[in-house]
Each structure stands twice: as structure tokens, then as C-alpha cells.
Amino acid sequence: MRILPASEFQLKREVEYGTPEQNESVLRIIEAVRQDGDAALRRFAQQFDGVSVAELRVSDEEVQAAYEQVDAGFVAALRQAAANIRAFHEKQKRTSWMDLQPDGSLLGQIIRPLKRVGLYVPGGKAAYPSSVLMNAIPALVAGVPEIAMVTPPATAGEEGINPHILVAAAEAGVREIYRAGGAQAVAALAYGTDSIPAVDKIVGPGNIYVALAKRYVFGVVDIDMIAGPTDIVVLADESADPEYVAADLLAQAEHDEMSPAILVTPSRELAESVKQELWRQLEVLPKKAIAAVSTATKGAILLVDSLDEGIDVINRLAPEHCELLVQDAFSVLPQIENAGAIFLGAYSTEPVGDYFAGPNHVLPTNGTARFSSPLNVDDFIKKSSVIHYSKEALLANGEQIMILARNEGLEGHARAVEIRLKKEGKLK
Numbered sequence: 001m002r003i004l005p006a007s008e009f010q011l012k013r014e015v016e017y018g019t020p021e022q023n024e025s026v027l028r029i030i031e032a033v034r035q036d037g038d039a040a041l042r043r044f045a046q047q048f049d050g051v052s053v054a055e056l057r058v059s060d061e062e063v064q065a066a067y068e069q070v071d072a073g074f075v076a077a078l079r080q081a082a083a084n085i086r087a088f089h090e091k092q093k094r095t096s097w098m099d100l101q102p103d104g105s106l107l108g109q110i111i112r113p114l115k116r117v118g119l120y121v122p123g124g125k126a127a128y129p130s131s132v133l134m135n136a137i138p139a140l141v142a143g144v145p146e147i148a149m150v151t152p153p154a155t156a157g158e159e160g161i162n163p164h165i166l167v168a169a170a171e172a173g174v175r176e177i178y179r180a181g182g183a184q185a186v187a188a189l190a191y192g193t194d195s196i197p198a199v200d201k202i203v204g205p206g207n208i209y210v211a212l213a214k215r216y217v218f219g220v221v222d223i224d225m226i227a228g229p230t231d232i233v234v235l236a237d238e239s240a241d242p243e244y245v246a247a248d249l250l251a252q253a254e255h256d257e258m259s260p261a262i263l264v265t266p267s268r269e270l271a272e273s274v275k276q277e278l279w280r281q282l283e284v285l286p287k288k289a290i291a292a293v294s295t296a297t298k299g300a301i302l303l304v305d306s307l308d309e310g311i312d313v314i315n316r317l318a319p320e321h322c323e324l325l326v327q328d329a330f331s332v333l334p335q336i337e338n339a340g341a342i343f344l345g346a347y348s349t350e351p352v353g354d355y356f357a358g359p360n361h362v363l364p365t366n367g368t369a370r371f372s373s374p375l376n377v378d379d380f381i382k383k384s385s386v387i388h389y390s391k392e393a394l395l396a397n398g399e400q401i402m403i404l405a406r407n408e409g410l411e412g413h414a415r416a417v418e419i420r421l422k423k424e425g426k427l428k
Helices: 020-036 036-051 060-067 073-088 128-141 164-174 182-191 208-217 242-253 268-282 288-297 307-317 331-337 350-355 393-405 411-423
Strands: 003-005 096-098 107-113 116-120 147-150 176-179 202-203 234-238 259-265 299-304 320-324 341-344 381-388
Touching: 003 268, 003 331, 020 182, 036 182, 060 164, 073 128, 116 128, 116 182, 116 208, 128 147, 128 164, 128 202, 147 182, 176 182, 182 202, 182 208, 208 234, 234 242, 242 259, 242 268, 242 288, 242 320, 242 350, 259 268, 268 288, 268 299, 307 331, 320 331, 320 350, 331 341, 341 350, 393 411
Parallel strands: 003 299, 116 147, 116 202, 147 176, 234 259, 234 320, 259 299, 320 341
Antiparallel strands: 096 107, 107 381
16 A cells, blocks of 8 residues: 555546446346336346246245344344444434414425335345345334335355345345346336336445446436445544554455545554555455455555644545544544544444444445435435415515516416405505
8 A cells, every 4th residue: 555645645536327338238127127027027137147036025934034044143233233223313313393483374394204115235246234224224214114125136146145134134124025136126116017016215235237227217216326436534643553544444445446445644653554554464354355456556545744634635535434543533523524424533443333333334435425424314204395374474475476476587476476465455
């Protein structure tokens, strides 16, 4: 991992729009599902997953059988994580409100949960039961009555859905699960098939084909985000433990060859120590091949003159994960404006947030923390404004409304008010 002044570093980020061939393939798959429904899903399962799917919906018996295939310790840890995630998201709930004005008008906002949400759970290369919890639990806390989960019929090249995913779904409270993956599953959720009723919103990560499919169906349904590679930026001073810093950088670097893992520090001594420690830990990391590429091509150790300059670098990078391994992390916290999740102190390592603490690990990537937020309960609700204008209010404000309408050339708008004012004797 290279060491260089922060002023010389530019992290090149690109929104992934896919190749022309990938886009063409995704559009073809979407149209096939729109036309042929379940038959297309079965056809693509055979073509892409090498699996013959008779029944698309996973039975309750299959879910119960999955419990017998996982370790009891995993179930216990999963249940505690689910409880933590649920407790955190309960605090995000909002209520409808009404405000009665002195003139008798009533203004307010009604909050309702979405009726039906689709959850995409990847399974092509690996299983991520933690993502099931993070996507499903906020929806359930919001009050969404129907959650349909789709996941490939083969996991990591082996036929069948990973039992850890099924157990996670059951523990989260998801009762509707389908054997379907890729762009075809996204299309099924968006447009519906005989077996899979259409949803209002699709959430959950996936490969480039899933991401492109979500982009294409947006507008027919809502989506959570188009996620880029995961990333981390660690701000550390001379008090930080080089072993901790190196381990935290590698924890993100092992995700993907394109995952940036960056240390920002005013300490040259710490920078050199972390570099040496990182290579030592990398040698024994099971995913060394991936982490070696990401640290070499996307990683960096950035030297700054002060913590204030380091804070400016973080706000410019807008990381998905930001760790503050400094003497007084709480004094720095208010100055971090752009970050998906902020981890304070030596014992708040990023995996604590990924799996267990409670805040959502579905975070804005690719620098989008400048303008977007972690997945939360608000992502699963919709709001309706309520306006009850009294006669007194319209008579008092009607002429101003007419002025504004006529200024925009909308005479019909003005006359809809004018006719009422005339009937009430306000105008002649």
C-alpha cells in the first residue's frame, strides 16, 4: 500500500452503467419475464444456475429443515443481532400528525407503510445472512405487511439455497421466499408473475446484472440504491494501534478488488507501522488474492499535516465506513459531515456495525454519502399531505393565491379560487 501526501491523492470513482452487451442482456431478460413469467424464471434458472426449478416458492418445511443444517451458535448469534437491529430501527419510527390553525384550517401528514416490498438476496458466489436481517427488519418495523424475498436457486455453484439464508429470513420474519436470482428475479418483483405478485419497492444488493435490472425497473417500482464497491476510510493519530488499523483496512479490502481501504493520518510513524503490519496480516488472510489487489490499486495511506486536514479529506471522500481511531473521537465526530456510518474508538471496529450493533449496514457507497443515508425505516414508508382549508382561511388568502396562479399563467387555477370568493361575496 502506497504512502503519499493527501494533496496528491485522487480516488477515481465511477458509476457502473455496464457494458452495451450487459445492458442488452438485462433488457432481454426483463422482457422475457414480462412476457413469459414463471416459465422464463425456470428457463433462466436452468441457463444461469444449472438448476431445474419445479416449485418457485420455498416451502415452510424447507425453511424448518434449514435449521437442522446450521450450527446452534449461529442461530443464537443471529437472534441477538436481529434483536439489536430491531431495537435500533424502532427508534426511527415516525407518526402521522395534524396541526389545527387558528382560522380553522387543518394541515398535516399521514404516514403509511408500503404495502409490499421485494428483498433481493445474492447467492451466486457467497451467502450473506446478515444482509437479510438488515434489509428485512426495517421494513417490518415500518409495518410493511408483505415482504417477498428472492434468492438464486444455487449458492456458490451448488444447487439449493444456503440454509443460513433461509434461517436468517425466518428469524427476521420473512415468510415468502422464492427460488429466483439475477435480473430475472428483479423483473419478476417489478412486473409480477403467476407465482410472484409484483411489489412496490425492491431492496438488496446484487451483481452488475441485478444492479442494471434495478436501474431499468425504477419508476415501475422504487429501489433502494445502485450500490458500488464497499469502502472504508480510517482517521488515526499516533495513539492508534497499527495492528487494529491494518486489520480494519483488510476487513474491507477482502470484499472486492475494487474496494478502497484508506488510512488518513498526521503520523508518519503510524503510516509506516501500518504499512508493515498490513503486509504481515495479508500473508495469512484467506482472501489474500482479493485484498492484495484492492490494497495495491485502490488503497492508500494519506499523510496530512493535522487532524483538521484529515477531517477535510474524509468529507471530500465521503466514505461508506469511517473509523475514528484518535485520542478524542467524540470531539471529532461533529466535524464528520459525509459518511455512511461513523465508528468511534479502538473497539468499534467496522464488523461490529456490519453484523451486530444495530445500525443498518446497507450504506451509501461510491461517495454518495454526500447526499444519501443508510437504509432505514423511512425507506419503507410513504407520506401523504393533508390540507383542510376553512372558509375563513380561503377568504383571507384567496386573492394572494390568485395572484400567484396568474403570475404563472394558470388562469384556471386562479378562477377555481375566484369562483368561491365571488359566491361568498368577497369579490364582485
